[in-house]
Amino acid sequence: MYKVLTFDNISSRGLDRLPRERFEVSSEIQHPDAVLLRSAKLHEWDVPDTLKAVGRAGAGVNNVPVDAMSARGIPVFNAPGANANAVKELVLAGMFLAARNVCAAWAFAESLEGDDAAMNKEAEAGKKQFTGFELPGRTLGVIGLGAVGVNIANAAAGLGMKVIGYDPKITVRNAWNLESNVTRAQTVDEVMAASDMVTLHVPEIEETRGMINGARLAAAREGQVLLNFARAGVVDDDAIIKALDEGRLSSYICDFPAAALKGNSKVVALPHIGASTNEAQENCAIMAADEIRDFLETGNVTNSVNFPELILPRNTDGDRLTVVNANVPNMLGQISSALAEAGLNIDDMYNKSRGELAYSVADVDGTIPPAVVERLEGIEGVLKVRVI
Numbered sequence: 261m262y263k264v265l266t267f268d269n270i271s272s273r274g275l276d277r278l279p280r281e282r283f284e285v286s287s288e289i290q291h292p293d294a295v296l297l298r299s300a301k302l303h304e305w306d307v308p309d310t311l312k313a314v315g316r317a318g319a320g321v322n323n324v325p326v327d328a329m330s331a332r333g334i335p336v337f338n339a340p341g342a343n344a345n346a347v348k349e350l351v352l353a354g355m356f357l358a359a360r361n362v363c364a365a366w367a368f369a370e371s372l373e374g375d376d377a378a379m380n381k382e383a384e385a386g387k388k389q390f391t392g393f394e395l396p397g398r399t400l401g402v403i404g405l406g407a408v409g410v411n412i413a414n415a416a417a418g419l420g421m422k423v424i425g426y427d428p429k430i431t432v433r434n435a436w437n438l439e440s441n442v443t444r445a446q447t448v449d450e451v452m453a454a455s456d457m458v459t460l461h462v463p464e465i466e467e468t469r470g471m472i473n474g475a476r477l478a479a480a481r482e483g484q485v486l487l488n489f490a491r492a493g494v495v496d497d498d499a500i501i502k503a504l505d506e507g508r509l510s511s512y513i514c515d516f517p518a519a520a521l522k523g524n525s526k527v528v529a530l531p532h533i534g535a536s537t538n539e540a541q542e543n544c545a546i547m548a549a550d551e552i553r554d555f556l557e558t559g560n561v562t563n564s565v566n567f568p569e570l571i572l573p574r575n576t577d578g579d580r581l582t583v584v585n586a587n588v589p590n591m592l593g594q595i596s597s598a599l600a601e602a603g604l605n606i607d608d609m610y611n612k613s614r615g616e617l618a619y620s621v622a623d624v625d626g627t628i629p630p631a632v633v634e635r636l637e638g639i640e641g642v643l644k645v646r647v648i
């Protein structure tokens with residue numbers, strides 16, 4: 261029986277992918293084999309020795325200590341693209357809100373007093389302050405052309421916007437998925453200077469932390485609308501406030517409330533609801549649950565952010581051995597020697613590496629005794645050994 265600890269509210273459609281005769285699933289489990297989470301922060305979590313896998317039912321993994329998991333030989337899985345449509349729709353909503361000053365106009369209308377005739381008179385007199393602009397012909401800058409960014413770029417192009425994108429590490433697949441009229445920028449500054457609206461869709465990592473700072477905002481086109489549905493940490497909130505005060509930015513629409521932003525009439529800060537649709541939550545939970553189930557039951561790896569993709573179909577009745585180790589010479593030699601000396605023949609084997617980690621799956625023609633597991637665990641550089 262595998263034990264899966266849940267943090268956050270994980271869609272039952274995803275949890276149902278873990279058959280209860282083989283998986284105990286609860287938010288109370290003490291010695292989990294795997295965790296499933298959304299935005300819960302795992303950095304301070306005391307990782308139990310039993311843990312074998314982390315499943316993030318979402319895209320960003322900045323709430324998971326990925327390097328520390330790698331050092332323990334634990335794969336971190338996520339759900340690439342599973343919530344991209346939900347984020348796209350909310351970003352589009354944010355663009356329309358900003359273009360038509362909807363929030364300020366709504367607040368104005370709510371503040372009107374008197375009878376219907378008086379309110380109508382005030383509304384007609386006051387409405388000129390909310391004159392907005394239309395999107396066709398305007399330029400949208402998209403920073404980060406992954407699952408979310410590509411969706412938004414294509415939707416904006418469909419609305420008649422000019423779209424300029426920046427992503428130095430764009431995948432071939434995402435490049436193919438982009439509408440052909442999306443132009444490519446070489447720098448963030450180029451996007452800032454060319455765009456009426458800029459939307460951020462990068463992960464929060466070392467190189468993106470604080471990427472929208474005072475200097476970048478100084479390069480922004482006058483009156484730009486900035487949208488941030490990526491992470492709070494990719495912008496400098498104080499620099500945003502200064503840019504709003506100076507008119508460099510006309511509004512800041514984001515998914516991350518913060519004290520510095522509170523009460524500012526040019527800011528719309530939503531409570532991290534970019535992925536909060538039933539569809540996205542189901543998609544993410546199903547994907548993450550399938551990934552950890554497959555890993556626990558077969559050792560196969562799909563959509564991991566720190567492990568190589570590895571799928572070895574199982575064709576024999578013997579044990580399956582999985583070994584995670586440092587990506588250094590002679591590890592495979594030592595693993596196969598340990599098996600051979602125990603009289604075990606390897607029927608199928610697959611080894612792949614990713615960065616400093618290597619991962620091997622071997623199907624053998626018999627039962628792997630505990631002494632072999634102990635021997636493998638004793639090899640310098642071996643991080644995790646499992647027999648399935």
Ligand SMILES: NC(=O)C1=CN([C@@H]2O[C@H](COP(=O)(O)OP(=O)(O)OC[C@H]3O[C@@H](n4cnc5c(N)ncnc54)[C@H](O)[C@@H]3O)[C@@H](O)[C@H]2O)C=CC1
Pocket residue numbers: 318319320321340341343344347403404405406407408409426427428429430431434461462463464467468489490491515532533534535536
């Ligand atoms: N508000 C919300 O609820 C949600 C927020 N997010 C956030 O949005 C981020 C993006 O999500 P996805 O598009 O699904 O991820 P993704 O992994 O498909 O795309 C991220 C893209 O950013 C690019 N990138 C990395 N470093 C960059 C840099 N320095 N400059 C420009 N581009 C860079 C990557 O090459 C990649 O194409 C997530 O990491 C997460 O933090 C994602 C989903 C929901």
Ligand SMILES: O=C(O)CCC(=O)C(=O)O
Pocket residue numbers: 298299317318319320321343532533535536
């Ligand atoms: O699960 C959520 O609501 C957060 C989604 C998110 O931020 C992500 O997928 O990166």
